[in-house]
Structures are given as structure tokens and as C-alpha cells.
Amino acid sequence: MAYLELLVIVYGSCSRDPNDDDRFGPEQRRVEITLNPTFPDNAKTIVQRHKWLQGFLLRIAKDMKHNRNWRCEFCTKHAxxxxxxxxxxxxLPQPRVHCYVHSVCNAVTGPCSEQLRLASAEISRLTGMPPAELPQIPSKKGEKFPMSSSCAVCHNEADESRKNLKQCAKCELTRYCSVDCQRADWTRHKECCKTVKEVKWHWN
Ligand SMILES: [Zn+2]
Ligand SMILES: [Zn+2]
Ligand SMILES: [Zn+2]
Known part of the structure; x- marks a missing residue:
């Protein structure tokens, strides 16, 4: 069965000088998640596979976000x-995708969204790739997204709740405040959980 080699790298907030050019280099704190999802039968052509990939990435976005107390890369507020x-x-005979995930407090308005736009334009200039679409998930006017450091289901932002989060024991990624929340999310989370092959934290 044809499968995808998917590598998702989530970068940690910057503890050093934000103007340091090397802050996304090999020393940067990050988690590297390898997933091997199988292509569905109706995704045979490259176009069909790209379309399926977009949906898959949206479905696993929660798991890639709610796994640590990520901070905004530009201002260190909660991401x-x-x-x-x-x-x-x-x-390629073995299809591959790399995703580079950066955390921000607000990608739509304010100084950090402006920084993100500049960084994205710079990366695009260096790589020759078109700039990333900002933001990834369409937001309604004035909508506030949940903190990445909150439970993936109830998004409880209270300190007591966020202190006691437990990671899914199987994939060691997605965090929940309770067994109830974990159970409520299993139908969604299992698609990601079952395809996670390796999780490597580069943290010091
Ligand atoms: Zn910020
Ligand atoms: Zn919860
Ligand atoms: Zn899991």
C-alpha cells in the first residue's frame, strides 16, 4: 500500500536574540514528528494526493499544536x-512531505503577524518557494484561538488545568486534561495517533 513519509517539525519559541539569523538552525529547540499515513484508494494521482494531504494536515493540526506550552516566536506570549x-x-517513488511549523500569538493582526509576514517573505526569497498562506485556518473576525498549552478538547486556559495535562500514552504528543477529554477526542485523534512513527524532542 502506498504511504507518505511525512515529517512535521514544530519549532520552539526563541529563548535567544530574535534577530539571530541562526535561530531556526540545527540548534533550535524543536520536535520532529515522523508520520507514515497510507494514501486512501481514491488518491492515486499527484493532484489527488495533494488534495488528500491538505485535509489530513488540517485533521492533525490539533495534535501538532496541543503538545507543549509553545510560545510565540516573536514576543514569547502564549502561542x-x-x-x-x-x-x-x-x-517520487516514495512520496515525501516536510512541514515546518511555527508558533505565533496572532497571525492575523498586530506586530507579530507583521513579523511573520516578513519572515515568510524572507524564507520565500531564500528558497524560491511561494510564501506560505497566512493564516492556515480561516479565522472569523475577532476570533481568539485556544492556547497551544491547553487541553486539545476543552481548551481550558486556567492555570490548574494546564498544569495537569497528560500526553496520549501511545503517540506521546497530544495533551488532555482528563480521561473524559481524551475519550471524546479518540475518534478524531486515532487517525493521527496510528500513523505516528517517531517523535523526537530536541530540547535543552
Ligand atoms: Zn507574539
Ligand atoms: Zn480537557
Ligand atoms: Zn495518541
């Missing part, structure tokens, strides 16, 4: 949104 840049090699 609420993620920005994804993807590179794909779908035409």
Missing part, C-alpha cells in the same frame, strides 16, 4: 496559532 510551510516531493 495560539501555527503557521505551516510545506515542501513536498509527491512525484
Amino acid at each position: 495560539r496559532e501555527t503557521n505551516w510551510m510545506n515542501t513536498s516531493w509527491m512525484h
